[in-house]
Amino acid sequence: MTNIDVLIMGLCCNSFDSANVSIFKYSMQFPEHTLESYEAAARQGAGVIECDVTFTSDRQLVCRHDQCDLHTTTNIVTIPELNAMCTTPWAPGVAPTCCTSDFTLAEIKTLCAKMDSSGGANATTAEEYAYGGTADWRTDLYASSAQYSCPEVPTHVESIELIHSFGVYFTPELKSPQVPMPYEGDFTQEDFALQMIQEYIDAGIPPSQVWPQSFNHEDVYFWISNTDFGDQAVALDEDERTNEEIDSLIANLTSNGVKIVAPPMQRLVEANPGTELLIRQSYYAEAARAAGLDIITWTLERAGPGLSGWYWDTLDNGDVELTEGDRFSLLEVLSQDVGILGIFSDWPATVTFYANCKGIGIRSGF
DSSP states (O other), X not given: OOHHHHHHHHHOOSOOOXXXXXXXXXXXXXXXXXXXXXXXXXXXXXXXXXXXXXXXXXXXXXXXXXXXXXXHHBSGGGSHHHHTTSSBOOBTTBOOBOOGGGSOHHHHTTOOBOOSOOOGGGOOSHHHHHHOOOOTTSOOGGXXXXXXXXOOOOBHHHHHHHHHHTTOEEOOEEOOOSSOSSBTXXXXXXXXXXXXHXXXXXXXXXXXXXXXXXXXXXXXXXXXXXXXXXXXXXXXXXXXXXXXXHHHHHHHHHHTTOOEEEOBGGGGEEEOTTSSXXXXXXXXXXXXXXXXXXXXXXXETXXXXXXOSGGGTTTTTTTSOOOTTHHHHHHHIIIIIIOOSEEEESSTHHHHHXXXXXXXXXXXXX
């Protein structure tokens, strides 16, 4: 009997209700950061939905995973007049760079979002570059439907309106600018951070429904000191750290009033050979909770099939042999032992399934 069999037989005895604990970036069924992907996430049970926030040349906020990803997440290189405006335009053998800050909002609204991919250096036409290389564990099936053939790049305001209509919550990430700041000499990082929060204020969204997040901890400290949205501000952390470095990070965060830290999921666990679940919480998890920090983590199913690679590197070391079912073993340890508030998932149905089996709703921190 596998670990997944044990978990499903032992835990999945409750009715399937609307309980969920997942925080969501997008659904792999549709291109990342489109209104279509947000709706798919809500249908799969996501309780909190993310817009990654960056800005255009006319300083409007839009949802993109990175400020400079338009060349792989839209059809921009196939539109000659817009391709020519990119920081580095596409041409055969040239790796392009197309940033939201290269374009006005009106120009970005003419684009079609697509699955994040490219045909790479071997592409001989713009179409081959734009539409090649989709990972086989994602899909371009939506593109064959007239209804979904050209998803727009949404504004941050549009994401707020749609997500609010689902009755779920928000976790916008302030993306690190890929252009020098202050932008054009007078748009500072603080202006950017405040503009994102102001759009929730303008929409009438209370701070209790928003978890603003950033890898730049100065953004988090700014929200704590200057807005009503700092109580739930999330300090993202992606670095691999020694125990001493973990202690130093936690001390810095808590001394600046941070209440939530968000490392990647593999930093919160380690192998535990010879036990039922094969996984246990790590020093990072224990230290963060001992300091009074709440924890959010990321990202279940960001990578393809197989529990290997960066997101599994603390478990993929030969000490234990994991199968696909051990995603649920990981969720069990993160939920029951680490006590996470939530987990980012690129396919929220998995976390919704687990939460319904366990009878878990959104935690008190939410």
